[in-house]
Amino acid sequence: MMSKQTPKTRNRQFADRMNGPPGMGSNEKAKNFKKTWSQLLRYCKSYLPVILTALILASLSAVFVVIGPDKIKDMTNEIQNGLPALINGVPIVGAIDMSIIISIGTMLIFLYAGSAIFGLIESYIMATITAKISKNMRSDISRKINKIPFKYFDKTSYGDVISRVTNDVDAIGQTLNQSLDQLVRAITLFAGSMIMMLITNWIMALTAIGASVIGFVLMIAIMSKSQKYFAEQQQGLGNINGHIEEIYSGHNIVKAYNGGKNAKKTFEHFNHSLYDSGWKSQFLSGLMMPLMMFIGNFGYVAVCVVGAILAMNGTIPFAVIIAFMIYIRLFTQPLTQMAQSMQQLQRTAAASERVFEFLAEEELTDESQKLQKLENIQGNVEFKHVHFGYEPDKPVINDFSAKIDAGQKIAIVGPTGAGKTTIVNLLMRFYEIDNGEICIDNTPTYQVTRENVHEQFCMVLQDTWLFEGTIKENIIYSKQGITDEEVITVCKTVGIHHFIRTLPNGYNTILNDQTNLSAGQKQLLTIARAMIQNAPLLILDEATSSVDTRTEKIVQEAMDKLTHGRTSFVIAHRLSTIRNADMILVMKDGDIIENGNHTELLKKGGFYAELYNSQFEQHDQ
């Protein structure tokens, strides 16, 4: 039902995809790399032994590969025995000892097979573990959402939280899967081939290392220069995405005001500067691959030439050149891999940081100790000297007291932004009061659990919240043991039964993007949901403001049935609907400034009277 991404998430995904060339990773950096990683390791604690095993396997797999060229060298040596050679000036044709070739070959097959099997097992383990870790993280975040005080969501957008569940966890899963083992394997390969080269022949080893270093200095120089263009490209993308989003969503205005020409001009300007920075960063990042090739080839040539000279001097057998030709590949490859995985680890840290930040948010207080329970209550509610502020230094409710008898209707009115919902928040214990107490049947609500408080209320909000699921599921929601008959009875009472029956699958019709329910019909469904709860207290928070006045009448009738016999709290911006309330609380700028019934308040001639009259005042003329 609500599948639109916020611009923020969209841009983030965008940034992920666009950051640098493939394999370059993202520029995202964690604020505290070390701390986050130790947090991440602690989080994966139960998997650590398995991960460690995987890493050892990765390392072994690499070691086997490193041994390979040395064996190939032995093999080549043996093959060379079969070549014509000058011994004491006499050309002699030797014979190849095939049994040696076979034994070396068999051994290498085992080595490579071993390496592949270890590699497979290791990759399999890492793939499994990272999927599991991602799953746990998603579960934990989702669980956390329902444990964090509302306060948190006052300052955080939903898009932000959603992006942690999806983008960040995804990034962790992917990078963890690719980075850790790749890093270990690369380091092993790098160190291993370096050691093997040095053992085999130090002159050639230094040649190979020297050639690679020259190449890498070149590469780093280019890459550091390209950072600037990547930043520019990101900026350019941000600009153009913002502009596109704005113009597309304001399409009717752009058309009706002939604003298209200007919009195009701005667009072309952004588009051109994006092209400018885009091709530069694209080009520079595209250099990575040719440069890597060049480093490989350059090392290869250096090894060949130096090797040839040494071979001709008789310092080394030719086979060493063959071995080095493979070593140079094993040696240069891991360098880029190490750079890549370091960037990946950075990304893991950046994403983990955001996930852990959220998981570390303060939770609602634990209430498992509270044994007292509200049961079969009458519905008397009393506010005793209530003090409350959303922020500690900004009190919005000062010493509010009121006594409400069971079955009364209390209306809360005031202009938009006056804080009418605050009362609901306090009643439901969505927020905790700073001082004083709210009692239900003389029991202070803080003495029982939040769940127990919630059980006493049915609630209908302005925002008709329906989820993707059948109509029946939406009405029953989390209530246990509700029969179909009860659902039908309730729907008949609110007058939506007939409509539901006209839908293709009746009560089993799935509500989603495609189903077209009017605002009124949605509201009636949420009223039915509240009725199913059948709780003694009722909250109606601007329940009719999103429907037109005719539909409102129908909804109002349904709600009157709901308020019957319940203590009800009604927030309304249409004053005509609440004139019959037993008590009206008038709020302004977050504070309750007047209270009393309609006649009393009108007589008083205060803010309520002004508000009420302005609604019906006739035109000036």
Added chain:
Amino acid sequence: MIKIFKYLTPKDWAIIGASLIFIIAQVWLDLKLPDYMTEITMLVQTPGSAMRDVYIAGGYMILCTLGSLIAAIIVGFFAARVGTSFSQRLRSLLFNKVESFSMEEINRFSTSSLITRSTNDIIQIQMLLVLALQLVIKAPIMATWAITKIAGKGFEWSMATGIAVIVILVLVTFLIAFVIPKFKKMQALIDDVTRVTRENLTGLRVVRAYNAEEYQKTKFETANKALTDAQMFTNRAMATMMPVLMATLNVLSLAIYWIGAYLIEAAQAIDKLIVFSNMVVFSMYAMQVIISFIMVVIIFIMLPRASVSAKRINEVLDTNPSIVDGKEAAGKPDLVGEVTFNNVSFKYPDAADYVLDDITFTAKQGETLAFIGSTGSGKSTLINLIPRLFDATKGEVLVDGVNVKDYKLEALYSKIGYVPQKAVLFKGTVESNVAYGDNRSDDDLSIDEVKKAIQIAQGTDFVEKMQDSYSAAITQGGTNVSGGQKQRLAIARAICRKPEIYIFDDSFSALDYKTDRALRSKLKQETAGVTSIIVAQRIGTIMDADQILVLDQGKIVGKGNHKELLNSCSVYREIAMSQLSEEELDDE
């Protein structure tokens, strides 16, 4: 996928052609390396060779590598230029196309989908194109050239290489057949997780009020498990790729030497050395062949995503706007400010029922005409027909006595000051938002006129309180001003336009009653002679209109002024009663 490349210009093709030459040069140079290696091998193995010859061969090798690097850089340069300029062009085409759309096309695609198509999808194409220009062309050339070079050198070696290629192809076929589809499905699973999370977040109050935390958790875990299972499968499948590729490479080079041993043993004494150097060189060429195939694999993995993107972009580019320009630049001079509907009916394409059914009315110059009715009665649709955001299915809509379809769109729009239901503000300043579009086209538009418009729209107070007042920054979507302030700025924009006709589509809903009234009376005073067409929910907003039309299910069920309708129209009375009390109605 191929279709999208028709948007490449001849210049692009010329550059691609040029880069083809450099790619061939690069391949030639790359394959030259092993040739020199053969020479060196021969020199080393032949007793008594001159050291100088090794240096010369070595020098050529260095030149080859450098040359290959330069060629690669040039190709990279061309690819980057073509790729980004292609995406620039596509983006521009797409943007202009969307600009030409009517609301009908916009709604069909949905705004958010159009945004993704203009941004992410284009980037996908760009990345593929850049990579393809470098790899797709190079890989086959490299593979075939290398194969021809080694073809005659030993059947057994070619066999081994062939087997390695087959292993890789089998692996890739498996991945493409089984894993790529899973990747595509994954997006739907991620969407599920996002949807459940979003549900929980937007319904936080409901979830907690109904103690439904466990219920939500179960729901989330179902989605989470489905996603994890899919990820587990793809992760594991992809995990096989690297070890298998590596093993293939390693075993192939081993096989070449192993086979080599037998070949040398079998060769004549004279040929032994040639076979040996062939072996060394062959192992190098074989690597090139394998690497080429791996490159093609990379492209194949990227292809499905990019082709989906290409399809989505083509869909937009191939859609023709249903609303096209007419010829008339002006209306009939004696009918200025008059709006007439003659038997107008409207239905959305593919819809069964008409939203509007046989609507007829005329609003004369300077009159205020109001529409009222319940949600879904067709009010907004009706007034959207005037600025041609949609076209009438039957009947005709006349503005200044001319059918709106016959107008040049620009001419039609300049007659109308339109304020939609949802106020739209753009990134910029208060002034730039009020003096928007061709409001500004007469360059003499002074700040005083902007001020005046804001004053009529009852916005002076809050604008002057803002930092920088009229030059105060407005963020994208106007998130830094309140709903009521947004509406007033949107109204000021319409006033600033000095139109012949105002269209207010429920534009006063976020204003409190006091401001609503003050605004309308001021507007009447200051802009006499301008026709107003108003849609509203509140009786109070439209009570004093010259003519009120009551809509119910797309039909006009009442016509007249407030008093007449109270007596004659039951729907109107019902609406009025729900908002005003009996006494207040009697007061009239």
